[in-house]
Amino acid sequence: MAKLRAAMVTDTSGIGDESFNASAWRGLQRAQSELGAEVRYLESRTAADYARNLTALARQGYTVVFAIGFLMQDALARVAPRFPKTYFGIVDGSAPNLPNCVSLIFNEQEGSFLVGALAGGMTRTGKLGFVGGMNIPLIKKFEYGYRAGVITIRPNAQILAGYTGNWDDVNKGRELALTQFNQGADIIFHAAGRCGIGVIRAAQQKGKGFYAIGVDSDQDHLAPGHVLTSMMKRVDNAVFDTCRRVMQGQFKAGTIVYGVKERGVGLSPMRFTKNDVPPALMARVRRLETMIAQGKLVVPFNEQTFRAFKPPKV
Amino acid sequence: MGDIFDLQLVNTAMRQATPLILAALGGLLSERVGVINIGLEGKILMGAFAGALATLLTGSPIVGLASAMVIGAMFALIHAVATQELRTDHIISGVAINLLALGLSTYLYRQIILPREERGESSVVQGFAPIRSEWLDSLPILGTLLRDQTWLVLFAFVLPFGVLWALNRTRWGLRVYAVGNDSVKARTMGVPVKRMRYTGVLLSGVLAGMAGAFLTLASADQFRENMSAGRGFIALAALIFGRWHPIGALVAAFGFGFFEALQMRLQGQPVFGVQLPTDLILMLPYLLTVIALIGLFGRMKPPSDLGN
Numbered sequence: 296m297a298k299l300r301a302a303m304v305t306d307t308s309g310i311g312d313e314s315f316n317a318s319a320w321r322g323l324q325r326a327q328s329e330l331g332a333e334v335r336y337l338e339s340r341t342a343a344d345y346a347r348n349l350t351a352l353a354r355q356g357y358t359v360v361f362a363i364g365f366l367m368q369d370a371l372a373r374v375a376p377r378f379p380k381t382y383f384g385i386v387d388g389s390a391p392n393l394p395n396c397v398s399l400i401f402n403e404q405e406g407s408f409l410v411g412a413l414a415g416g417m418t419r420t421g422k423l424g425f426v427g428g429m430n431i432p433l434i435k436k437f438e439y440g441y442r443a444g445v446i447t448i449r450p451n452a453q454i455l456a457g458y459t460g461n462w463d464d465v466n467k468g469r470e471l472a473l474t475q476f477n478q479g480a481d482i483i484f485h486a487a488g489r490c491g492i493g494v495i496r497a498a499q500q501k502g503k504g505f506y507a508i509g510v511d512s513d514q515d516h517l518a519p520g521h522v523l524t525s526m527m528k529r530v531d532n533a534v535f536d537t538c539r540r541v542m543q544g545q546f547k548a549g550t551i552v553y554g555v556k557e558r559g560v561g562l563s564p565m566r567f568t569k570n571d572v573p574p575a576l577m578a579r580v581r582r583l584e585t586m587i588a589q590g591k592l593v594v595p596f597n598e599q600t601f602r603a604f605k606p607p608k609v
Numbered sequence: 610m611g612d613i614f615d616l617q618l619v620n621t622a623m624r625q626a627t628p629l630i631l632a633a634l635g636g637l638l639s640e641r642v643g644v645i646n647i648g649l650e651g652k653i654l655m656g657a658f659a660g661a662l663a664t665l666l667t668g669s670p671i672v673g674l675a676s677a678m679v680i681g682a683m684f685a686l687i688h689a690v691a692t693q694e695l696r697t698d699h700i701i702s703g704v705a706i707n708l709l710a711l712g713l714s715t716y717l718y719r720q721i722i723l724p725r726e727e728r729g730e731s732s733v734v735q736g737f738a739p740i741r742s743e744w745l746d747s748l749p750i751l752g753t754l755l756r757d758q759t760w761l762v763l764f765a766f767v768l769p770f771g772v773l774w775a776l777n778r779t780r781w782g783l784r785v786y787a788v789g790n791d792s793v794k795a796r797t798m799g800v801p802v803k804r805m806r807y808t809g810v811l812l813s814g815v816l817a818g819m820a821g822a823f824l825t826l827a828s829a830d831q832f833r834e835n836m837s838a839g840r841g842f843i844a845l846a847a848l849i850f851g852r853w854h855p856i857g858a859l860v861a862a863f864g865f866g867f868f869e870a871l872q873m874r875l876q877g878q879p880v881f882g883v884q885l886p887t888d889l890i891l892m893l894p895y896l897l898t899v900i901a902l903i904g905l906f907g908r909m910k911p912p913s914d915l916g917n
Contacts, residue, residue, distance in 0.1 A: 311719055311834045424877070430887045455877030460891040464838035465829040466628075467869075470621060474873040477617060489833045496733070496829055516729065 299332040299542045302357040303534070304348040306364035308462050309338045314488050314511045315530045319363045319386060322534030329535075330542055345370035353378040359541045361386065361534055365433060371396070382546055384537045386530055387433060389550070398550045399533040403433070404440030404596040405587050406526040406560030407484070410508050411444020412583055413524060413562070414482045415452055416576040419504070424475035424483030425456040426468060426494050432597065434458075437486035437510070437526070439601040440594050447606040448579065455480050459490040468493030476501055482523060484508040495522055506568075513563040523571070525563035533559065556588040579609045613878060616753035618870050623758065624828065626866030627765040628653065628820035632844035633851065633858040634772055635816030639685075640853060641776070641789045642809035643914040647703035648688050649817045650841025651710030652681045656821025658714040661832035662721065664734040664825075673734070674822045681818020682811050684710065689810040693803055699916050707841070715834045722832060736826035737761065759827040761819075769859040776855065785809065789912035817841070850898070853912060861898065868894035 301323055305316040326332040335357070337348040345367045352360045353374065360381055362371045365388035372391040375383045383396045390398035414423050423445055427434040438456055445452050455475045459467050468490030472483050476497065481504060485491035491510060498507035499518040509515060509525030516522075533553055540546050553559020561584070565572070586592040586607065595601040632649045639646040656677035664673030684706055691702040726732045737759040746752045755763070776782035787795040788805045796802045820840065825832050843865060851857025872893045875885060 309715070309834065311715065311723065313833075430891070456887075457873060457876035458887050458891060461838060463833075463835045465831075465833045465836045466824050467838065469829055470625060470870070471873045471876075474621060474870070475877055478874070478877055480877075489836070492831070492833055493829055496831070499733075517731075518733075 297358075299326065299330055299359070299538060300334075300357045301326055301332045301359045301361070301538050301541075302335040302337070302352040302355075303361035303363055304345065304352065304367065305336060305338045306345075306366050307339050307341065308488060310336060312462065312488055313492065313514075314462075315386060315528065316363050318512055318528065318530035319361060319534050322531035323361075323538070325531065325535045326538040330538060332538060332542075342366065346374055349374040349383075350377075353381045358382060359384065359538060361537075362388070363530075364388065382537075382541050384534070386533065390548075394548050395546075397537060397546070397548055399530075399537065400550055400552050401528050401530075401533075401559055402552060402554030402594070402596075403436045403486075403526070403528060403560060404443075404594045405555040406528065406562070407437045407440030407486075408444035408447075408587070408594040409555070409562055409580055409584055410484055410524055410526045411441035412448045412580050413444075413572065413576070414441075414484060414506075414508060415445040415448035416579065417506070417523065417572065418449065418452065418482055420479050420481045421449065421451065422453045422455065422479040422481065424472065424480035425454060426471050426475070426483055426485040426487050426491065427456070427458045428462045428487035428490055429460065430458045434486050435598070436596040437484075439597055441484050442601060443595050443604050443606070444583075447583065447609070448576075450606065453479075459487050462488030462490060464490050465493040465496075469497045472497035472507070473501075476505060482506045482508065484510070484526070486510045486526075492517070498522070509563070515563050515565065515567055519567040520571075523568050524565050527561055527563050529553065529559050554587070555584055556590075582609045583607070613871070613874055613880070616750060618874060619867070620754055620756060620758070621870035621873070622863065622867040623754065623762050623766070624866075625869045626863045627762045627827075628823045628840050629844045629847055629862035629865060630765040630769065630859055631820035631823065632817045632841055633847040633862050634768060634855060635681075635813035635820070636845055636848045637772070637813075637851075637853055637855060637858055638785075638809045638816070639813035640848065640915055641785050641912055642806045643789050643792055643912060643916070644688070644692055644806055644810050645699035645703065645916050646688070646810070646813055647700060647845060648684065648706035648710075648841075649813070649844055650837055650839065651703075651707035652684045652814050652817035653821040653824070653841050653844075654714050654835065654837040655684055655710045656681045656818030657825045657836055658718060658821070658832050659818070660822035661732075661734055661825040662717070664736065665722065665725075665732065668735060670735065670737050670826045673736075673826050674819065677818040677822035677826075678815045679818070681814035681816070681821065683814070685810045685812075685814025685817075688814075689807050692810075693806055711835060714832075718832060718834060733831045734826065736828075736830045759823075761823050761827050765823075766859070769855040772855040789914055792914050817844075820844070846898075849911075865894055865898045868897045 368388040390396035472494040506523035659680035660677035663676035691697040847861035
């Protein structure tokens with residue numbers, strides 16, 4: 296079998312975003328060690344680099360090239376038709392309708408629903424926080440999935456939702472979290488890239504009785520015992536699976552959705568907080584997980600679907 | 610409205626304003642001797658990195674702070690040599706410093722700090738502890754304002770008055786004034802123009818480095834890529850809105866910190882029963898700062914010899 300050459304282009308937050316770029320790169324590294332692939336990444340400094348970087352990697356003869364982030368949608372639509380022999384995958388965005396392109400989409404709302412249900416059962420104040428990065432539809436999926444999860448377990452809970460307006464500002468994330476803690480929240484879920492590091496730090500500084508919830512990667516170890524769980528988004532698995540399919544000659548164009556059912560999103564193993572959660576609550580969360588996987592529970596992903604949402608009984 | 614405006618809001622605002630005040634004063638010392646300084650952002654970022662790394666290695670936030678100030682000064686030295694010896698355009702040199710700092714701090718972070726994290730070690734540093742005193746807590750108003758603050762916050766709020774005194778009451782201050790207004794005339798009067806400029810630019814590096822150290826040693830307690838997140842530019846705006854005056858810079862920086870704190874609170878709190886749209890609220894600090902300062906300070910006049 297020919298050697299697989301796989302590469303990726305990050306958006307402007309780069310490989311060190313502690314989020315989906317980092318996760319995608321872990322997927323490629325796994326392809327390197329398990330499939331013997333030759334791997335590489337290019338970081339984009341500005342949006343103008345997207346098309347340039349994708350083109351550069353395709354020219355260099357990479358078998359499969361990943362565009363990480365929905366911001367790269369337009370760039371991919373321009374580049375992909377010019378390289379019909381190269382396979383392209385885009386994470387979080389829609390791919391052009393071509394036989395060499397696949398779009399890897401996640402049902403973030405499903406995983407967020409589960410952390411929301413857990414938080415709803417764990418809160419003592421009845422107030423929960425959410426810290427998002429940019430106020431965009433992708434992050435709304437996290438917010439409304441979380442909201443739905445919270446009210447499923449605790450119907451009268453109040454949710455404080457705030458946005459930092461960027462992905463980098465650790466200190467702003469921390470101050471926003473401290474503000475929400477001061478307003479009475481005791482658990483805060485973040486979907487804010489590096490700002491979320493500040494949310495986790497704030498929970499750690501507040502000490503016992505306060506939790507942060509991590510996102511994308513397993514962030515539980517960043518403040519052991521203070522991160523209740525993390526909403527894992529397995530971009531690494533999606534990237535790795537795609538590499539394997541390409542290698543086995545089974546590449547499938549179109550859209551592949553990774554939800555709870557596909558184990559694309561879900562709770563972290565909770566290495567440090569397992570004993571903090573009452574078994575009865577954990578059992579309810581697991582039942583909800585099964586319902587989602589079986590298609591019996593459809594989780595809202597924006598304000599409109601959230602309004603129409605009727606919490607199930609568990 | 611009582612649960613929106615209270616002293617806790619000012620407490621948060623003070624922390625938000627601290628790095629801005631320090632960096633704005635740094636920018637002031639540089640621009641008052643005629644050197645434009647848009648490289649504050651880069652120096653904050655390098656200061657943040659150096660502070661975190663040195664503290665991680667030695668366990669002492671004092672060493673961390675000192676390292677941050679030295680690194681800030683070193684980057685400022687690049688700017689001083691570029692503008693004073695090589696006659697590089699001030700803006701271009703500043704932009705170069707920002708790009709260099711972003712690239713270098715990111716690279717070094719991934720080489721030195723990130724591998725520790727991947728091995729399972731924590732990258733959280735033991736930063737400066739907040740001032741704790743029962744006597745202080747018992748004071749009305751001041752007790753709430755200073756709760757959980759580090760000494761760096763206090764320092765940042767006192768420093769503008771020190772700088773004001775130095776500018777108005779010392780020989781050095783008089784010379785700064787002379788150089789900033791007309792360097793040619795100052796030179797003929799025997800003022801060591803170049804030395805004054807080096808001092809001003811280096812001090813700006815020291816203060817910007819300190820602002821960076823605040824981020825990593827008195828707030829987040831760790832370094833992350835690009836964590837300065839535009840504070841250098843906000844500080845520059847504060848300096849300009851404050852009309853190159855230390856107290857003006859203080860007021861402008863605090864104003865921005867205040868609206869930022871207010872914005873965070875409004876996101877989770879309806880005003881008169883109405884939840885304002887997030888994007889509008891996020892814009893608030895920038896918008897209100899601009900409006901408030903135009904009204905407060907009127908026309909702005911930079912030092913006449915700026916950029917020459």
